[in-house]
Amino acid sequence: MKIKKYIIRLLLLTFLIYMPYCSSKLTVVPEITSSLSDIDVLDLTEKQITETIIKKDSGVVFITTKGEIFRWHAEKRMKDFLYNLNRDILPDVFHQGDYLVLKEQGSAPGSSPPGTVTHTIFDLKGMKESAVLKSNKIKKILGLNRSCLVYLSFANELAALDYRSNKPLTAKKLRKKETVYNGEWKENRIFVLTTNHLYIYDQPRNTLETIKLEHKAVSDFLLAGGWMYYGSDQRELVQFSVNARKSRWRFKIGDVLKMKPSEIGPYIAIVPEDNNIYFFNKNGTLYWWQKLDSTLRRPPKAMKENVAAFLWDNNVKFLNYKKKEVITYPLGRPVVSNPVHIDDYIYIVSEDEVIEREESQEPPYRRLSKIGNHYGVEIKADPKYVKPLGKSIRFDLEPVNLVEPGYKIKIIKTQWENQTRPVVFEKQISVDDIPSFVWMPEEPVEYKLIIEIEAKNKKGVIVEQTFKPVDIEKILKNYYYDIQTKYSFNFFN
Numbered sequence: 001m002k003i004k005k006y007i008i009r010l011l012l013l014t015f016l017i018y019m020p021y022c023s024s025k026l027t028v029v030p031e032i033t034s035s036l037s038d039i040d041v042l043d044l045t046e047k048q049i050t051e052t053i054i055k056k057d058s059g060v061v062f063i064t065t066k067g068e069i070f071r072w073h074a075e076k077r078m079k080d081f082l083y084n085l086n087r088d089i090l091p092d093v094f095h096q097g098d099y100l101v102l103k104e105q106g107s108a109p110g111s112s113p114p115g116t117v118t119h120t121i122f123d124l125k126g127m128k129e130s131a132v133l134k135s136n137k138i139k140k141i142l143g144l145n146r147s148c149l150v151y152l153s154f155a156n157e158l159a160a161l162d163y164r165s166n167k168p169l170t171a172k173k174l175r176k177k178e179t180v181y182n183g184e185w186k187e188n189r190i191f192v193l194t195t196n197h198l199y200i201y202d203q204p205r206n207t208l209e210t211i212k213l214e215h216k217a218v219s220d221f222l223l224a225g226g227w228m229y230y231g232s233d234q235r236e237l238v239q240f241s242v243n244a245r246k247s248r249w250r251f252k253i254g255d256v257l258k259m260k261p262s263e264i265g266p267y268i269a270i271v272p273e274d275n276n277i278y279f280f281n282k283n284g285t286l287y288w289w290q291k292l293d294s295t296l297r298r299p300p301k302a303m304k305e306n307v308a309a310f311l312w313d314n315n316v317k318f319l320n321y322k323k324k325e326v327i328t329y330p331l332g333r334p335v336v337s338n339p340v341h342i343d344d345y346i347y348i349v350s351e352d353e354v355i356e357r358e359e360s361q362e363p364p365y366r367r368l369s370k371i372g373n374h375y376g377v378e379i380k381a382d383p384k385y386v387k388p389l390g391k392s393i394r395f396d397l398e399p400v401n402l403v404e405p406g407y408k409i410k411i412i413k414t415q416w417e418n419q420t421r422p423v424v425f426e427k428q429i430s431v432d433d434i435p436s437f438v439w440m441p442e443e444p445v446e447y448k449l450i451i452e453i454e455a456k457n458k459k460g461v462i463v464e465q466t467f468k469p470v471d472i473e474k475i476l477k478n479y480y481y482d483i484q485t486k487y488s489f490n491f492f493n
Contacts, residue, residue: 027403027404027456028403028457029373029401029402029403029457030305030320031303031304031305031306031320031344031373032303032305032306032318032320032327032372032373033327033373033401034327035373035374035400035401036318036327036329036371036372036373036374037371037372037373037374038329038331038369038370038371039369039370040367040368040369041072041077041347041367041368041369041370042072042079042367042368043365043366043367044062044349044366044367044368045363045364045365045366045367046363047062047064047366048064048065048066049062049063049064049065049337049349049366050062050063050064050065050089050091050092050093051091051093051336051337051338051349052093052095052337052338053337053338053340053347053349053368054095054124054340055340055341055342056071056124057071058073058074058075058342058343059071059072059073059074059342060072060074060340060342060347060368061082061124063089063093063100063102065088065089065090065091065105066088066089067084067085067086067087067088067089067102068081068083068084068085069082069083069084069085069122070082072368074342074343074345074347074370082127083122083127083128085102085120085122085129087104087105088104088105089102089103089104089105089120090102090103090104090105094141094144096143096144096185097145097185098123098124098125099121099122099123099124099130099144099145099146100120100121100122100124101119101120101121101122101141101144101149102119102120102122103117103118103119103120104117104118104120115136116134116135116136117134117135117136117138118132118133118134119132119133119134119135119138119141120132120133121133121144121149121163123146130146130163130164131163131164131166133149133161133163133166136154137151137153137154137155137159138151138152138153138154139151139152139153139154140152140180142158142180142182142183142190142192143183143184143185143190143192144163145185145190145203147162147163147164147203148160148161148162148163148169148190148203149161149163150183150190150192150201152174152180153171155173156173156174156175156176156178157171157172157173157174158171158172158174158180158192158199158208159171159172160190160201160203160206160208169203169206170201170206170207170208172199172208172210174194175196177195178194178195178196178197179194179195180192180193180194181193181194181217181219181220181221181230182220182221182260184221184223186223188202188203188204189201189202189203190203191221191223191228191242193217193220193221193228193230194217195216195217195218196212196213196216196217197210197211197212197213198210198211198213198228198240198242199211200242211245213240214246214247215232215233215234215236215238215247215250216232216233216234217230217231217232217233217238218230218231218232218233218256218257218258219231219257219258219259219260219261220259220260221240221260221261222260222261222262222263222268223242224263224268224282226241226242226243227239227240227241227242227248227282228240228241228242229261229268229270230257230261231256231257231258231259231261231270231272232250232257233256234250234252235252235253235254235255235256235257235272236250236251236252236253236257237250237251237253237257237261237268237270237278237280238250239282239284248284249283249284250284251280251284251286253270253272253274253278254272254274254276255272255273255274256272256273257270257271257272257273258272258273259271259272259296259299260299262299262300262302262307263302264279264300264302264307264321265302265305265321265322266281266282267279267280267281267282267287267321268280268282269300269302269307269321271292271296271299271300271309275291275292275293275294275295275296276289276290276291276292277289277290277292277300277307277309277319279321287321288321288324290317290319290326292309292311292317293311293313293315294311294312294313294315295311295312296309296310296311296312297310297311297312297334297335298310298335298338298339299338301338301339301340301341301346302341303318303341303346305320305321305322305323306318306319306320306321307319307321308339308341308346308371310331310335310339310348314330314331314332314333314334315328315329315330315331316328316329316331316346316371317329329371331350331371333350333351333352333353334350334351334353335348335349335350336349336350336351336366337349344372344373345370345371345372346370346371346372347368347369347370347371348368348369348371349366349367349368349369350366350367350369351364351365351366351367352364352365352366373401374400374401375400375401375402375455375458375461376399376400376402376453376461376463377397377398377399377400377402377405377407377435377451377453377463378397378398378400379395379396379397379449379451379463379465380395380396380397380398381393381394381395381396381467382394382396386470386472387441387467387468387469387470388469388470388471388472389441389442389443389444389469389470389471389472389473390440390441390442391440392438392439392440393438393439393440393441393469394436394437394438395436395437395438395439395449396435396436397429397435397436397451398435399435399453399455401457401458402453402455402457402458402461403455403456403457403458404431404455404456405431405435405453405454405455406428406429406430406431406453406454406455407428407429407435407451407452407453408428408451408452408453408454409425409426409427409428409429409437409449409450409451409452410423410425410426410449410450410452411423411424411425411426411439411447411448411449411450412424412447412448412450413443413445413446413447413448414445414446414447414448414466415445415446424442424447425439441469443469444468444469444470444471444474445468445469446466446467446468447466447467447468447469448464448465448466449464449465449466449467450462450463450464451463451464
C-alpha cells in the first residue's frame with residue numbers, strides 16, 4: 001500500500017515538473033481588436049421588415065409587414081423561408097422567449113380604444129400559430145408563455161388570459177396615474193413593475209400578489225437570479241430582492257435612469273440620461289464607467305468580453321469590461337433594428353441616411369450587416385505604386401487577427417479568351433515559411449492576386465487585389481517620339 005502511494009506521488013511530481021515544457025503556448029485573438037470591419041451579408045431593401053430581429057439556431061429571424069417569416073443562416077450564408085401568415089401586420093412586434101405577438105394591419109392603431117384588434121400568437125419553436133385573438137381590450141402586452149398572456153387593458157386593468165381557450169384568468173384595477181413598465185417570466189410566475197408596485201402573477205395558482213415598492217420606479221426592470229434592478233425617481237439604481245420583498249441596496253447616479261438595465265457578464269450595466277455607461281458589481285459597488293459621447297440609439301448588447309453600444313452619432317463603442325478598454329468603430333449609418341450577437345459578430349439592420357434617400361429618389365438601401373474583427377492579410381508590394389513590366393515585384397503578407405496562417409497564392413489574368421482560366425503564378429506558403437514571394441509580370445494587362453488563407457482560428461478566408469503592370473519603355477518611346485515630332489514640326493515652320 002505504501003509502495004502504491006509512493007508511485008502515485010512520484011508520477012504527480014514528475015507531471016508537475018515537466019508540464020510547463022510539454023504545454024504549447026496558445027495564441028488567442030481578442031474578441032474585439034482595433035482592426036474591425038462591417039460586412040453586408042443580406043440585402044433587405046425590397047423587404048418591409050419590422051424593427052425586431054431575433055436570434056434563432058445560429059441565424060437571424062425576420063418578420064415582414066406582409067406576414068412573412070424567414071431566416072438567414074450565419075454559418076451557411078443562406079436565407080430560408082419559414083412561415084407565411086398570409087395577412088399584413090403592424091411593425092410593432094412583441095417578442096419574449098420563443099413567442100411572438102403580431103397585430104394585423106387593419107387594427108386601427110390610432111384610436112383609443114382601437115376597436116377590435118386581431119393578435120396572432122406565434123410559436124417560433126414549433127413554427128406555428130398558437131392562437132388568434134380578436135379583442136378590443138389589449139392596450140399593452142407585458143408577457144406570454146406557452147399558454148398565458150398577461151397584458152394591460154384600456155380599462156387600466158392588469159389581466160391574465162389563457163389564450164388557448166380564450167379564458168380570462170384574473171384581473172386587477174390599477175390607479176390611473178400608475179405607469180406600467182415591463183413584465184418578465186421566471187418559471188411559472190410573471191413579474192410586472194409599475195410606478196409604485198411590483199405585481200407577481202402565479203399561473204398554476206392563478207393568484208396575483210401586490211408588493212408596495214419602497215422606492216418609486218421610472219424604468220423597465222431587469223430580472224437576474226432572485227434580484228430585480230430598476231431606476232428610481234431619486235436618480236438611483238435599485239437592487240430589489242423578489243424573495244425578501246424589499247430593496248437590498250441603492251446607488252446614487254448622475255441622472256435619471258429610464259432605460260432597462262442589462263446583465264453584462266458578472267455585472268449590471270446601466271445608461272442613465274447623462275449618456276455615461278456604468279458597470280456595477282452585484283453587491284452594489286461601482287466597478288467601471290465610461291463616457292459614451294452621444295445618446296444611445298439602442299440598448300447595449302452583451303458579447304463574451306465586450307458590450308456593443310450603438311450611438312446616435314452612428315458610431316459603435318465596444319467596451320471590454322474585463323480589460324477596461326474602449327474601441328470606437330465609425331459605422332456611418334443609422335441602425336434600424338435591435339442588435340443580435342452570434343459567435344464573434346454583432347448583426348444589425350442598417351440603412352442609408354434620409355438625405356441620401358431624398359437625393360436618389362429610390363427606396364433606402366437596407367441591409368443586414370455583421371460587425372466584428374477583420375480577418376485577412378495586408379498586402380505590401382514593392383514597388384508600391386508603379387509596377388514596371390519585366391521587373392520583379394515583391395509581395396509581403398502581414399496577417400491580421402490570424403493565428404498560424406498558411407497561404408495558397410494564385411495570380412490570374414482578369415480577362416481571357418475561350419473561358420480558360422489563365423493562372424500565371426502559383427505558390428503555397430506554410431506556417432513555418434516567410435510570408436513573402438516574388439513574381440515578374442510579362443504583359444501589361446490587369447492581374448488579380450488571390451490569397452486563400454487557412455489559420456487555426458479562421459478557415460476559408462480569401463483576400464483579392466488587382467493591379468496592372470506598366471510598360472515603361474513603351475511609354476518613354478511614345479513620349480520621346482511625340483516630343484521629337486512636335487519640335488521637328490515647329491522647326492520647319
